[in-house]
Amino acid sequence: MDIDVKEFSEECSCLKNHQIFVKDIMIEKDAINRLPELLQSEVYKKYQSLLIVCDDNTYEVAGRKVQKLIPNSKIVILPANGLHADNRGVELLLNKVPDETELLLAVGSGTIHDLTRYVAFTKTIPFISIPTAASVDGYVSTVAAMTWDGLKKTMTAVSPICVIADSNIFSKAPYRLTASGVSDLLGKYSALADWKIAHLLTGEYFCDRVYNLELVAVNKVCECVDDLKNGKIEAYEQLMYALLLSGLAMQMVGNSRPASGAEHHISHLWESEVLNDTLDALHGEKVSLGLIITSEVYHKVATCIHNGSVKVREYKSINIEEVKDAFTKNGLYEGIMKENESDVLTQVDATDLRSKLEMIANILDEIPSTLQIQHILTYAGCVTKMTEIGLSNNIISDTIRLSPYVRSRLTFMRIMKMLEFTEYDKVEVLGI
Numbered sequence: 001m002d003i004d005v006k007e008f009s010e011e012c013s014c015l016k017n018h019q020i021f022v023k024d025i026m027i028e029k030d031a032i033n034r035l036p037e038l039l040q041s042e043v044y045k046k047y048q049s050l051l052i053v054c055d056d057n058t059y060e061v062a063g064r065k066v067q068k069l070i071p072n073s074k075i076v077i078l079p080a081n082g083l084h085a086d087n088r089g090v091e092l093l094l095n096k097v098p099d100e101t102e103l104l105l106a107v108g109s110g111t112i113h114d115l116t117r118y119v120a121f122t123k124t125i126p127f128i129s130i131p132t133a134a135s136v137d138g139y140v141s142t143v144a145a146m147t148w149d150g151l152k153k154t155m156t157a158v159s160p161i162c163v164i165a166d167s168n169i170f171s172k173a174p175y176r177l178t179a180s181g182v183s184d185l186l187g188k189y190s191a192l193a194d195w196k197i198a199h200l201l202t203g204e205y206f207c208d209r210v211y212n213l214e215l216v217a218v219n220k221v222c223e224c225v226d227d228l229k230n231g232k233i234e235a236y237e238q239l240m241y242a243l244l245l246s247g248l249a250m251q252m253v254g255n256s257r258p259a260s261g262a263e264h265h266i267s268h269l270w271e272s273e274v275l276n277d278t279l280d281a282l283h284g285e286k287v288s289l290g291l292i293i294t295s296e297v298y299h300k301v302a303t304c305i306h307n308g309s310v311k312v313r314e315y316k317s318i319n320i321e322e323v324k325d326a327f328t329k330n331g332l333y334e335g336i337m338k339e340n341e342s343d344v345l346t347q348v349d350a351t352d353l354r355s356k357l358e359m360i361a362n363i364l365d366e367i368p369s370t371l372q373i374q375h376i377l378t379y380a381g382c383v384t385k386m387t388e389i390g391l392s393n394n395i396i397s398d399t400i401r402l403s404p405y406v407r408s409r410l411t412f413m414r415i416m417k418m419l420e421f422t423e424y425d426k427v428e429v430l431g432i
């Protein structure tokens, strides 16, 4: 299946001329066999000096074959053990990219892609994506999720110019990776609600077409969960299609707004390790729990709004003491304060918020119930319990309180700092 990317880049009723940087997307069995022909085609034949980037795991599952298909290419095999999208990983790769390189081929999953896209950006070399697992929606992302000097950062990078997703390869990835991809997509439920609410309250840019594209992506995944577990290759292709759609939605907007809200902020908070130790968990696994917590909180607040027990209070400024007390690790407090230099919550007017509470509750009601979400996640074999990734239930309320600070992006979780609940209606999430 080839995705016609042109349909995403036309002019739009949101008045934005959506830009798509990726030119070709192929998702099918043996897709990588099309590489030699593709590289001879008009667009790609100008690139003579090619470099394949993989790690020792992805070399075995795909890198070796890619190298055979384009024998005049060079290859870098990074050590998979301890490899992360961080300064060290970038340095490792940068040192191995010959000056004459004209095109990079990222063969791997999230980390290999983030490293390659960052190096591609700094050296102004285009790259082709060959995903080895349907594990994240960031393959066609224009930004790289990196840890820089110990801080989690979203760095400017580039999108691949082409994606060759070979279902014979990515369907054989460890199931844990696939489940992580399912979770990452289901996280759109809360991300989309956050986007809609922010638009309602601040007039933040919003595009119906992009919103619907993300919804299509999530629904596609819910449809194929059954077949994924039965190992049906078509279901894997559908999951990859949905992940790439979500990535294209981000390209259309120019940032991750349609795909990342409160549930992702929870994941980022845990990655900053202020409430927990280092986690051995995949991106989607953290998003999975972030989504369950967010859904539970949002539905509880929606109920409180419907029964009239929520009060809105004026907002003055960020609670510096709260941030200082929590983010005590080296440089974190400074990083969080810098991120919040322009405090997104000051854009919300208390009177306006008061008058729109019902509308907000209706948006929150559109998120499937926590039970439904847990059911799909469980059925798809995704992480649904804190303890599965070594987290304690005790950190849930602090997670709800602190996660909105990690990004300067308006979410309903952040807006809740302007809401007051009666003791009876205290919104808390008990053990999950």
Ligand SMILES: [Zn+2]
Pocket (backbone or CB within 6 Å): 012, 013, 014, 015, 016, 018, 207, 208, 209, 210
């Ligand atoms: Zn639009």
Ligand SMILES: [Zn+2]
Pocket (backbone or CB within 6 Å): 137, 184, 260, 264, 283, 287
């Ligand atoms: Zn994600």
